[in-house]
Amino acid sequence: MNSEEPPPNPGAPQTPPGSQPPGPPDPRRQMTGRQRLAAGLWPPRVTRAQLVVALLLFVLGLGLAIQVRSTNDDSALRGARQEDLVRILDELDGRTERLEDEKQRLDDQQTELETSSDQAEEARKQTREKEQQLGILAGTVAARGPGITLTVQDAGGTVDSDMLLDAIQELRAAGAEAIQVNGVRVVAATYFSGSDGDIEVDGKRIRAPYRFKVIGKPQDLEPALNIPGGVVQTLEREQATATVAASEEIVVDALRPAQRPDYARSSS
Amino acid sequence: MIAVLGLVVGVVVGLLVRPEVPAVVEPYLPIAVVAALDAVFGGLRAMLDGIFVDKVFVVSFLSNVVVAALIVFLGDKLGVGAQLSTGVVVVFGIRIFSNAAAIRRHVFRA
Structure with missing residues (x-):
């Protein structure tokens, strides 16, 4: 990123959050950043600053975990934005419409086939009856x-x-x-x-x-x-x-x- | 040290308890997390610079979160929520990178 070291002057516009205007001379200013980090980490000291930062970092960790968790949830819709949801809903509506059309078409086809098969069944029935009648006349079937x-x-x-x-x-x-x-x-x-x-x-x-x-x-x-x-x-x-x-x-x-x-x- | 413990405990609690996030807050959570990350990196850099003040950290943390959520909320109302949240993430990303660069110089002297 920026190859230039940000000016050490804390009053500069790029002041990171958490910095403050230069205070009175502090003996810790003489330490290097690495020493300050080590000093902050060990030994643990219960100071007000540590506790407050711990609390905020706890909140951050909580939010981070929840967000990661909900993003990893199976439903991709969980984290989706409103307009995305609207678009998805539109697509689903269109798909439903197409499927309804197809269902209607297939229903018509089914009705048609059933009707025609009914007709064929009726014709077969009549043919059977006629065959019986003619069979009695011709002596090919038994009669009672x-x-x-x-x-x-x-x-x-x-x-x-x-x-x-x-x-x-x-x-x-x-x-x-x-x-x-x-x-x-x-x-x-x-x-x-x-x-x-x-x-x-x-x-x-x-x-x-x-x-x-x-x-x-x-x-x-x-x-x-x-x-x-x-x-x-x-x-x-x-x-x-x-x-x-x-x-x-x-x-x-x-x-x-x-x-x-x-x-x-x-x-x- | 306690601060680092706080972060670890937060992550563990969030993973184990699986708290239900209210639907109203849900769209703002990712942006708020990014904003909070920015504040944390800023605070770390300030500490390495030797100018860390807890009050400033708290205020910057909370205001970052609130402002980020507010921007997203406004964007949603204006119908540019997706674009605005992208913009917010980009801005915070740049800031996090520059803070990380400063931290790197302190820690690795490079």
Whole structure:
């Protein structure tokens, strides 16, 4: 710093704090600075000056320690000035705003995705329902519901395939929704062949008694079979016995493999 | 000797007790500490010069602290607190350096 020794004159403008105007001649003035320092340090003397300076230095040390401590605190904001705090607050506000915007955007996106996935779910549900309905018609799924059981006993072996076909037609006309005969599901393409107790359904041999499990409205199906000149009377004329039993729970569980058509394609 | 002990005890107490500084005083504490340091260096130099008087030291210490805090307070009110406290620190820094130079000449004769 200043290469020049400050003038020893204590009255000069650069007088350091703690100095005083020149007093009366003092024997200690003859000592060097180093000797004075040593004399001040040792031996310890309890003088008023020492005590006062000790008190002030205690305050200084206290303030120093507190300040160092608070500066070393984790929160950098502790010692920050007001304008710095305001600036930091501004930055935080801007950041919050940006994040709010982003949150809004993401919320919108989420709503959109949820809506569209709801729509897709609805479409899937409808498709499943339709598949079930069509599966019952095509015989690819099992069906249960109210209906009747028609049992044809053929002791004499006189039942022909056309009689059974008549029974099927009659049942269909009466609103039967699912039919199976002795474990063979009856669908649109079902055919009966053979005669005199030697009957095949869709190429599968079936034997008496012929047990028709039919799902439909029992109050419609039963009279349809029992009408005069109807299926039951025709069969009885042929020495076969036909019994109709209504039930609240008929299970049609004979299945048919789903066949993919070779040529026909959906036009919708 | 007792004075040096006072400083050491102050630092130790400040580190151990961790007193809570009131929020009003907090911005002025660093400046006050720098001002007090300046007063202490001035007092040390005066002692080496053989012109140390305790009353002068006390007055200079307290007035340094009060004036420094006042300047910062005024600066804060005027909206130039940061700049003013920088200025105060620079001024005190220069004074501390010049006092330290004088002390150095006394102690090391160089």
